Amino acid sequence: MNIVEIFESHPIVATVTVFASTGLAAELIVTAIKYLRSKTRRRRVHEVLFFNELGEICYKEHQSQGTQSAPKTFECKNKHCSLRQLEKITMLIDEAQYSIDICIYTFTCTDLFLAINRALDRGVSIRMISDHEMAYSSKSKVLKLANLGVPLRGPFTTKSMMHHKFCVIDGVARVQEIMGLKKCKWPRPYESVLISGSVNWTYNGFVGNFENCTITSDEILACQFQEEFNRMWKAFLVKE
Numbered sequence: 647m648n649i650v651e652i653f654e655s656h657p658i659v660a661t662v663t664v665f666a667s668t669g670l671a672a673e674l675i676v677t678a679i680k681y682l683r684s685k686t687r688r689r690r691v692h693e694v695l696f697f698n699e700l701g702e703i704c705y706k707e708h709q710s711q712g713t714q715s716a717p718k719t720f721e722c723k724n725k726h727c728s729l730r731q732l733e734k735i736t737m738l739i740d741e742a743q744y745s746i747d748i749c750i751y752t753f754t755c756t757d758l759f760l761a762i763n764r765a766l767d768r769g770v771s772i773r774m775i776s777d778h779e780m781a782y783s784s785k786s787k788v789l790k791l792a793n794l795g796v797p798l799r800g801p802f803t804t805k806s807m808m809h810h811k812f813c814v815i816d817g818v819a820r821v822q823e824i825m826g827l828k829k830c831k832w833p834r835p836y837e838s839v840l841i842s843g844s845v846n847w848t849y850n851g852f853v854g855n856f857e858n859c860t861i862t863s864d865e866i867l868a869c870q871f872q873e874e875f876n877r878m879w880k881a882f883l884v885k886e
């Protein structure tokens with residue numbers, strides 16, 4: 647028996663070695679989980695997007711380059727670029743893991759419509775609340791999404807306007823509800839995001855008007871908006 651074997655056969659050393667290797671393995675697992683979570687969790691956002699006359703300077707240039715949502719707007723040197731601001735909203739929708747709850751007065755923007763379609767294809771649960779007149783306007787994407795199976799509700803039996811312009815992505819209460827329905831205890835990492843401001847989801851709103859739109863990962867604000875969405879969702883249920 648060499649010195650290493652004598653050393654390893656010692657009961658105290660063997661016990662310490664087992665504990666040390668177990669602890670090391672546990673630490674490695676925790677580190678791996680943290681790494682995977684950091685890779686899959688979306689980055690947190692806290693930004694106000696302003697849409698103004700400075701954002702339109704490069705608009706014609708982008709149009710001549712191709713579709714309005716072309717990724718080349720990322721290279722745009724105009725820091726006020728309206729289309730790049732719009733792309734930031736599109737990206738947030740593209741990163742949705744579980745749910746998108748949209749409460750919008752007017753929705754005609756094709757880029758956001760396509761992003762919602764991509765989310766539908768990924769299996770994201772989408773709900774919409776909209777205005778009784780604007781939902782049925784000729785260019786509205788709201789009815790198009792409803793025809794694709796997205797549930798739609800609103801204060802359709804009253805004359806009150808549904809004038810909100812907000813969207814909650816992966817709100818905690820909604821994700822928990824979806825997890826409950828799926829009988830799943832362990833959701834993938836997700837980050838709640840609130841999109842809210844004066845801007846309607848229209849090209850006139852994004853490119854043409856003076857508007858603002860806050861995008862934020864603030865949990866408290868996202869929860870409050872999710873709560874109001876859920877309250878309205880129940881209130882607008884048409885009883886047959």
Ligand SMILES: [Zn+2]
Pocket residue numbers: 704705708719722723724727728729730
């Ligand atoms: Zn630009």
